[in-house]
Amino acid sequence: MKKNVSLKDIANQLGVSVSLVSYVLNGHAKKMRVGDEVAQQILDTAKKLHYQPNQIAKSLKSKKSQTIGLIVAEINYGYTAGIVRAIEAEAKKNGYTVIIGNSHEDLALLHEMIHVFINRQVDGLIIVAAEQAETEVQYLKKKEIPFVLIDRIFPSIESNFIGIDNHRVAYEAVEYLYKHGSRKIAFLNYETTFFHLKERTRGYVQAIAEKGLKYKNSMLREIRKSSYDADVEKAIRELTSPPLSCDAIFFATDTLAISGLKNLINLKIKIPADVAVISFDFAEAFALFACPVTHYRQPLAEIGNSAVKTLLDEIKEGKKPKWKQLYLQSTLVAGKSCRE
């Protein structure tokens, strides 16, 4: 790799000192009362030599890298694509670059990515946490590293968080199905310790109870990650046949919705004639389903936006953060997968 031109190179070329060059190139020419002529010459040769500042050196000196680290749970989630775009846009507007890390929903990998980013001196972190990442969050707090969690929150720990009200959306989804004539409403969720997912279950359960719906056998199915395909297959098969014979399925995530719909296709079940379907989140894949899938959609642009703003506020403050939690609105996108 060819040597990059440094401040010194252009200083030597002009026979001036590095500091002058530094001032000028950082726009401090006026403040430092650098001679107009010299300033211009510096600018010119910098351009001529294609000077590019060495960010590594800058960071070492300033302890700031103008970079924020974003750790996502999985690169191919619909959530990820949307949030990455939003965060990149807002970061860029503020002169920050985003570097992305991938935890694959794995606690050990999350731990690793956090340290990789810290060692690279990111100025702050935006994190979609993995399950049971409480220790990691505590660590960030102890080290006073600016961070904001998105999507997943740990209620036992005070922290910055931007997300949605999972309980409420789940409650509303059930209500929507009820209003549209469904009475035997099943719910598919992961077996999980994630608070945001348990909130969805709580919303479902509460709504079912308040509507006075009672089921002899549980219509609530929890899918184990370890036996994902088999569990989904079994759940869908049992839910859609006697004795359960549900008339609606509410999927707690878009990934579950995709798997579930695949199984419904295999069983030749008509949506919404036989079973109504609603998904908590949106996936691109819905596009190819036989009918538009009714779903709630998170305001990813706003979430990303607020996450960056919250983070930058904290980075700039430098003092004890006033932990901020923001719950935004999911909006219903009515398709044709529920009854009229």
Place this chain on the structure above:
Amino acid sequence: MKKNVSLKDIANQLGVSVSLVSYVLNGHAKKMRVGDEVAQQILDTAKKLHYQPNQIAKSLKSKKSQTIGLIVAEINYGYTAGIVRAIEAEAKKNGYTVIIGNSHEDLALLHEMIHVFINRQVDGLIIVAAEQAETEVQYLKKKEIPFVLIDRIFPSIESNFIGIDNHRVAYEAVEYLYKHGSRKIAFLNYETTFFHLKERTRGYVQAIAEKGLKYKNSMLREIRKSSYDADVEKAIRELTSPPLSCDAIFFATDTLAISGLKNLINLKIKIPADVAVISFDFAEAFALFACPVTHYRQPLAEIGNSAVKTLLDEIKEGKKPKWKQLYLQSTLVAGKSCRE
């Protein structure tokens, strides 16, 4: 943010010099004949203080960051998800970290990401290039920055490249449709300057000619990005009705396949009864289509793997690269979207 512990902190605490600490913590204790006792003490206090090396300082000194920059064209492509995973895995195996940048298929953004990464001293780049990125590639060559292109190649420029033989796969796809009884085979591609996409068209055209198929009006449709939705809608409508009335559609990319299938659904066209369908690439979204979509699948794991290996070879060599092009095999995944 709390101050991190540095080599000096450890040295002070023990009353030894930083160099000793550096040796020990880098595993050079033996080579440098550091006293066993001292070495052990250093290790112990390093652990006790949770020492984390400052990679920025390391990089500044060594001119190496043990990081490779990956610039993808779009974060939500199926290609991206697969390739990211493969590249991360192989990089990690070699002690490298991957940071990801997103060009959004935009030349200016690609340019920016390249410079962001260079300034952050990545040791090399893996790039899914944007259209007309020849200048960028030339720049990397001139600066002697190790890089390998994947997916998209510029035939006018010698460079490292890992991808597939687009002409051949397209040719084979047509042949497959032909063997399965299709005679009026349409092809949907982007209007593009990308070589890899033009190769797909060339493969289609050649196969059609060699099979002796002749169409009065062209069955080859090129979609403009600027009027994407309208173009796809029009193309599918015209292709599936007189006078064209094709009996098969070959989609040049997975994104085109998704849009095309959406339109086919709207027109209530039966797959494969009315029209057979085959896609050049795979998308998760296919999962929810009424029948399994026959498609070719790129060996993403191998592509990512080879890309990292090629890159690391070049990084280690340090001398003039022996440009290497590698064309891997796509494999047919037979679904039920073609006739028997």
Place this chain on the structure above:
DNA sequence: CTGAAAGCGCTAACAC
């Protein structure tokens, strides 16, 4: 075996 010191490229306080 261990320590002092230079230097990676940059910033900024200070001196002239």
Place this chain on the structure above:
DNA sequence: GTGTTAGCGCTTTCAG
């Protein structure tokens, strides 16, 4: 207005 210099945290040569 401009130059000198210290130092960010680390590696590594050279002296002892």
